[in-house]
Amino acid sequence: MELQQMRYVVAVAETGGFTRAAERCHVVQSALSHQIARLEKELGARLFDRTSRSVRLTVAGEAFVPVARQALAAAERARAEVAAATGEVRGRLAVGAISTVAAVDLARELGDFRGRYPQVRVGLQMEMSDPLIEKVREGTLDVAFVGLVPGARPSGVRERVLARGELVAVVPPGHALAGREWTTLARLARETFVDFTAGSAARRQRDEAFRAAGLSSEVSFEVTTVEFLAKLVRAGLGIGMVPEAIAAELPGLHIVRARPAPERTERVVWSALGPSPAAVAFLEGLGVDPGGS
Known part of the structure; x- marks a missing residue:
């Protein structure tokens, strides 16, 4: 063979x-x-x-x-390890990221990395958190940026929390909540939602907060990217909940804070078997020590 x-x-x-x-x-x-x-x-x-x-x-x-x-x-x-032993970082850096990554300027980081290490083949895949973690586990990806509920502990990978934040509601102009600064989860539960696919990590961030408050919600439209979520909300088909840092970048939508707010952590993950030389260099460029657990 x-x-x-x-x-x-x-x-x-x-x-x-x-x-x-x-x-x-x-x-x-x-x-x-x-x-x-x-x-x-x-x-x-x-x-x-x-x-x-x-x-x-x-x-x-x-x-x-x-x-x-x-x-x-x-x-x-x-091959990459042999090259690293002679002082050269080469091979590949396969990075995955959710569409709502906000803790780092990923485009800038990837550009800076390629400038420092021109012998490394750099690639990027956009996907939901769960598939990204699985691809890191199986070695298809070297590093991934994901969003998870605070208590989640993915197996088979190492991780670092990059940022903690809250989800906020986004509503179209003219919506009954558009002029309000904040509202309750109970009030939001009366709305039709545009949300990420059922079972995904992005969906769990909102679902678990509603469940903890004894609430349920109706999701009529399921999406895989925040861009399409925003389009459907602008069209008046429902409201959405996205990370606060991302909501500020969605033109034409009004932000409404929720109480109690669904929480999320944004993390970088890499293989539990240890990162490649290129992944080590990339993580260290982010200020992450890949040697820890």
Whole structure:
């Protein structure tokens, strides 16, 4: 079994086809298909179900791909560690972030990092907190910026709290609450909500505060980004609750503080197995000591 074969399998799984995977890997399709066939023969199982219209992972393929990703990440990590031992930071820095990250100026931090370490390939993925933590756990991401309720303790990662804050309500112009500075959760519970998807960390920040107050709420519109949440609120389809620092950046909406206010912590997380040399350099640039628990 060769690393290149693993790369080909992962590429097919991620692109959904042999042609696109070959383009990504800069090889001819016949060579990629031949190597995957060799690997399937060695494993004694087919990794893909191929039809004229689609390529799908088999049960064996579903089991193989996550481990292949980990093996590829480990190989890249090994190269990076050798380079670091000679005084050079290189390899990759894969960063994840929620759309409401506010504790750091992420664009500036990434730009500064790339300027300091030009040999590092820097990438960014925007996602919800739970998927980001899972990707850090499995090694797909090196570092992630997430938002969680204060008592949450994600497993398989190390973390630092970067900021603590509250959620505030955002309402459209002309709404009955638009002229008020603050209101109660009980009053907000009478409204229709635009919120993040059920079960997500972002949703739990509000749900747990309402539950603790003995309240329930109606969510008619579920979104995955704060930008679309704001669009729906502006359209008068409901109200939303977002971090206070983010609410100030949403034009055309009025901010109303809630009492008691839902709380959140913004955190940076990295693998419990230890950060890569590039991730160490990035975290230290943020003033975070990655050596602690």
